Amino acid sequence: MLQIDNLQAGDIVIFIGTCNTVEPDVMGFIIDDHAGWPDDEQAVLIQFFGKHDIDPLHYYHRELDDFLEKGEIRIQHG
Secondary structure (H helix, E strand, C coil): CCCCCCCCCCCEEEECCCCCCCCCCEEEEEEEECCCCCCCCCEEEEEECHHHCCCCEEEEHHHHHHHHHCCCEEEECC
16 A cells, blocks of 8 residues: 555645656645546646646656655645
């Protein structure tokens, strides 16, 4: 079981490491649960703001769980 199985819209994800997708110390909001999109894996859409205001990015739960285990993200449940 992943550590982040309870993610939902309104949660905040802070990227504090050197994840490949965004610069460190960037905050994003989970705006949608994308379970089953485009396949059966659990996933979410994260919207970034400020200078990182781009289209929402798709992250699988397993990706976020890996980031969490490496200490590259923090999650604040809304």
